[in-house]
Amino acid sequence: MELGLIGLGKMGGNMRERIRRAGHTVIGYDRNPDLADVASLPELVTKLQGPRVVWVMVPAGAPTQQTIEELSELLSPGDIVVDGGNSRWTDDEKHAALLAEKGIGFVDCGVSGGVWGLQNGYALMYGGEAEHIARVQPIFDALKPEGEYGAVHAGKAGAGHFAKMVHNGIEYAMMQAYAEGWELLEAVDSVTDVREIFRSWKEGTVIRSWLLDLAVDALDKDEHLDKLRGYAADSGEGRWTVEAAIDHAVPLPAITASLFARFASRQDDSPQMKMIAALRNEFGGHAVESK
């Protein structure tokens, strides 16, 4: 089939490649003309035969918002927009409603796979009405990993991004689990080979996983991670997961602890621990470390 694809960065570019390898036609647009197949959104729309499917793969927030608004002006009833970016699930309902007014369908799709996706396929979680999903299905089939897993119709519009967001929240806590265990093992004198312990866990253990494999890969490059700073960014989806949990009164202690550990890792000095130091000094005359 024919697909319009907007956004040809690291993710989008690889996805175009994977879809083409599956035999589909992809017309790509990007603000960067070196990457693009067409010069503008209107040209993209013109070149696609109706009914069209246009996949938006641009940064979440304003860029996605603007692109969908533009498409709502350019597309025709019966066309479908897929938001494959990292949009917050609460935006999807608005976008679905905006497009529905023009008779345009909407599907949201959370995409996982990172730099490995081109080769191994992308895990896909999509939300929307079954008839819209069905229209995009050949593209989903091209992008997903081989085998029976890796793609799911998660529910109504927004459910795809919601499922992807929860995936990332789980990912935060799994990474934190390995990281805590690694630090503890490194802290103990009688344990002499932490890297080999991690490596041994790759088979026969309850905690074997792809993330564990990656941890071993990382330790093979730098056994004690001496070359890295203990500094971790967060991409928004961990925050949204906690906010969604708060909205639904779901306790999320491990995922939230993982998010807060990242926040703390980015502080040069901890303001709250200054207050702890100040209070200890006030009531106990405890020595404090001054700058």
Next chain:
Amino acid sequence: MELGLIGLGKMGGNMRERIRRAGHTVIGYDRNPDLADVASLPELVTKLQGPRVVWVMVPAGAPTQQTIEELSELLSPGDIVVDGGNSRWTDDEKHAALLAEKGIGFVDCGVSGGVWGLQNGYALMYGGEAEHIARVQPIFDALKPEGEYGAVHAGKAGAGHFAKMVHNGIEYAMMQAYAEGWELLEAVDSVTDVREIFRSWKEGTVIRSWLLDLAVDALDKDEHLDKLRGYAADSGEGRWTVEAAIDHAVPLPAITASLFARFASRQDDSPQMKMIAALRNEFGGHAVESK
């Protein structure tokens, strides 16, 4: 080679079977005569040709302590005792010293694998001196999974149990990660098929793992886990992990949150939340739920 094996319960019995399949001779002792090959510890020791290797696979704490003390009286210099149970790593140093006085070697070995071990092999983490490890190596090779992973010499005496303990701590937080994500997905109306989301994650995602596979198996038996109570025991190793972290001033927020969630799951009513309710009532006249 020849191995004495003490403790032939669910774990020990399967391990005897796997070691025998590898062509070794196992003489097993258990308090239950229906399971045992010999009638007593002294008979076990007599039947083994020296220098002996005796593997202790009995409950941690007093049973292991007593067994090792008895063996210290029965065995000869040059023999080796392996503690393959779930002993706390702090006990290992004491046991190693007790046996060393008699010239008997000591190896501690954390064993993972549960009901899957007989078929797939057991992950092994062992600690002790290299010469002692070398003597037990054929048994380790019989027990471990096929392939290049699944067994590691983690360090000095105690390091095997320490590594296994940390493995279990990581396991607690990974299970909690999936559990939190599952609860959040189940709480949201627009998400209509949580089980299929979990299933889709088996390929192409960052969070694919053996535990995830098990979660899908469990959901296939009981889609919303309606037949279960939200009640989780803990086996000691999670607690010890947190205590070890405290000893070494290592922050372990996600693993500890996972342990505390289990504690709370076993309370019919939460005493601390009674105090919260009482305080709210005192200062705000907030309605409280009385029994």
Next chain:
Amino acid sequence: MELGLIGLGKMGGNMRERIRRAGHTVIGYDRNPDLADVASLPELVTKLQGPRVVWVMVPAGAPTQQTIEELSELLSPGDIVVDGGNSRWTDDEKHAALLAEKGIGFVDCGVSGGVWGLQNGYALMYGGEAEHIARVQPIFDALKPEGEYGAVHAGKAGAGHFAKMVHNGIEYAMMQAYAEGWELLEAVDSVTDVREIFRSWKEGTVIRSWLLDLAVDALDKDEHLDKLRGYAADSGEGRWTVEAAIDHAVPLPAITASLFARFASRQDDSPQMKMIAALRNEFGGHAVESK
């Protein structure tokens, strides 16, 4: 001075009384005619001499929103609206802008004091422009506790509610601190008189506080809190505190733990712990508690 007061419930009614005792004139409106001094908002506005100050004391969200919109139609340039309810600080900026279009000033005020406020005074945290604050100052002075503390100009519009929200977040964690300590003391056999321990802490300790006094009052009524369920509601401000922290990448582990403990206290059975139980069953054949 003369004040219009909208909302004469438990809080508003007592505040009217305290302001009147200070010699000011209060014209109160409430949807419940038994409580109200006037029959309608337009009548309230008519009866007040300009330039008017109108204090809105109705539930946060839609009721406050509607009231402020109505007032924006009824009031005149130079009048001032005070939002003394529990509004989210993010609403304040919108309300300030809406009213500013009509030349009407806006002050937000977080009010603490509960059932004790009539007698002891209300702690006040207000935000807005200095000239607007100055106009309301006599009312703030009437409401605040005697002495030099209890009222603060916290910053721009929204800062009053923000400060009150953080106050409540701190309150959550302080309550949780006492509650955790109480549960631990009650769990230990050698400790025979937990209530008297709490009482003794009222003097000479680092942790003496008004909340501790309330805890002792509660224990005097019901020594082991046997009559209460471990069930705690949350009022919104704890949630907003965590959300604000997430927005600013501030780690808030103790306050968030306190919020999540409340969420968990309201679950009859914990979905996430069902998943933990299911996983333990899958990999270990651990007994699970079925319903």
Next chain:
Amino acid sequence: MELGLIGLGKMGGNMRERIRRAGHTVIGYDRNPDLADVASLPELVTKLQGPRVVWVMVPAGAPTQQTIEELSELLSPGDIVVDGGNSRWTDDEKHAALLAEKGIGFVDCGVSGGVWGLQNGYALMYGGEAEHIARVQPIFDALKPEGEYGAVHAGKAGAGHFAKMVHNGIEYAMMQAYAEGWELLEAVDSVTDVREIFRSWKEGTVIRSWLLDLAVDALDKDEHLDKLRGYAADSGEGRWTVEAAIDHAVPLPAITASLFARFASRQDDSPQMKMIAALRNEFGGHAVESK
């Protein structure tokens, strides 16, 4: 009455002074002869008329252990030893048993008050048998704050230190509560005067407390705590509180979060966050900060 007091450091010296002011006779011993009234423990014991009461005020662990063992040799049946140091409650039972063999009584006493104790009195939590407590009561009465609070017979031997330990655990979480709130307020632009907000909370709020007063004192010396490093030691009692909770399967999320925040504050770089950074790099090609 007459008291032997061992350990005349910052705490012990002030306590001697307060007891003397109450009209009692204190004979003090310290390893530092400049502080001591007698030259040795035997001389201390000789100078006291029987039946004796000897208060041990030396560091927890080995120093206290040794002192009590020495006293068990020097004292006579009917004498009483009070351990007023920061001993772990699990040591008290051993000490009580050791002394009981010689007919010597034992009382453990947790003491709070720090540098403020000489003037305001010390909060006391003691454990042991009623007849032993009664013998020490005049000294407790001299040390405690004036008024009806500040001293409690908490239970059996060990209960005094246990109660004091829980007091400190609560203190950790209360300090963390204020510290988190302070950091959040400082992070927000619209809030312009955090110190004055804290000051205003001293009256009329739910969170007024002595610790809050100290926070204001600290902010008056250094408004944004610019002169301090965010570095907080911990004294052992927070750790023991968490360990006791683990022993009794009591969830302690806020207190534990407070302890872990201190651990993290003392790390120049976080090993666990290096692992997070490494994993992010492996799966996503996320930029990491290298040293």
